[in-house]
Amino acid sequence: MGGRTRAVGLAALLIALNGCRSVQSTFQSHGPAARSIAGLSWFMTILFLIITLVMWGLVGYAFYRRRGSLAEHEPISVTGGQAWIAIGGIAVPLLVLGVLFVLGLQLLRDFPIHGMHGAGKHSQMQYTMKPEIRIIGHQWWWEIHYLNDEPSKQFTTANELHLPVGRPVNIEVETRDVMHSFWVPALHGKVDLIPGQPNYIRLEASQAGEYEGQCAEFCGEEHSRMRLLAVAQPQSDYQAWLAGQRKAGAEPTTADAVEGQKIFLSGPCAMCHQVRGTIAGGRVAPDLTHLASRQLIAANSYKNNDAYLEAWITHAQSLKPGAEMPNLTQFSGEQLHDLVAYLRQLQ
Structure with missing residues (x-):
């Protein structure tokens, strides 16, 4: 029982901690486009719940109302049951889908996303402007x-x-x-x-x-x-x-960061990554000019701190299998420390 209790407690703690993070949900909108999408999402959800309750009510009514064997009941063609089939199986679904189709078209018209033309009612700028x-x-x-x-x-x-x-x-x-x-x-x-x-x-x-x-x-x-x-x-x-991002990469100011810059520029890092203001001009991997100003690394999979930077440099394939970043295990402990010190001051 003790082990099971601890497992349940741990699961509850993880759920609680996860609840502290921001949730990706169409119902939590923080922009005009997202609010319109959330409105349609709420409408569809409520409509779905209403239809579900009605259907379960009808199923329950049929279950408790109809008694006896099939031989004791008149065929559906005699009792006029075809109207129920036409209404519930054809008319109502067509009505619901038609309303959702029209609302969806209205949403697409207000917020075009497949071309730089036109403007929705929420727009303040024309789509003919160049992308920023x-x-x-x-x-x-x-x-x-x-x-x-x-x-x-x-x-x-x-x-x-x-x-x-x-x-x-x-x-x-x-x-x-x-x-x-x-x-x-x-x-x-x-x-x-x-x-x-x-x-x-x-x-x-x-x-x-x-x-x-x-x-x-x-x-x-x-x-x-x-x-x-x-x-x-x-x-x-x-x-x-x-203004800060337009600046070149910061020059190292500490002894270990200076050594780290030498390691970065003379090793494989400079072949794939760019740091503006240095000879590192790689274009096949993320620009690292202001890496330290970012909150996360590895496409926002891990925190941007010393531990994860060291792990990412040496064993990226363990953290993100299949990524183009290779494992760089050739660095000594001191070299790795200096390299991370350089990357951490690229504000």
Whole structure:
């Protein structure tokens, strides 16, 4: 009994802790598009519950009302039961599906996501404007480009999307490999990333906060760890964040970070990753120019701290099997410490 009690207690604790995290749900909306989707979701849920209760009521009525054998009851053609079949089996389903179809079309008209044309009733900007952000899906991480007419103001980051509060942002989405699906349920619905076909979505956050997103289209063995964090900030904070991200990577200021930079630039890291302001110009993996400013690593699968950084560098395939990041076990303990010290100061 003692072991069973402890197991139950542990399960309850895990559930409670999980409840402290933000939940990806269409019912928790923090933007105009998400509110419309939540409204339709609530309508469908309530309608489903009503229909279910009615159906169970009819089943219960039939179970207790009808008695005797089949031979004792008149055929359905004699009692006029065809009307019940026509109403319950044809008319009611057609009515329900027709209403949902019209509401769905209205929602799509208000929030077009498959082209930069038109504008819904909630829009403040026309879709004819250029996208501000381009998001590229990879197996299994998100490459995020902040666009600008001035090349010096463009930069690239990964897996953490920052947005201004109270202003719609046009985003272009693409994929470099298989099909993915971009979804931040608190802000909008899903939009597919189709090979060779760019798509578009408009995100608007009505209040500051952090909202979890992820790939919603199965894209391989690590699909569940292709996550995204959307950070909505007040306009002033957002502009400050943009200014900070446009800067080159910070120069190391401590002895171990200086050694770590040498290891980074002379080893395999610089072949895949980029740190602006250094000779590291790799483009096949996430840009690490401001890695330390991100809350999470490995497409938001693990916390961005020393322990997980060391584990990710040396045994990425254990943390995320199948990822393109290889296990780098050639570093000594001191080299690994210095390398992490360098990465941790890339604010």
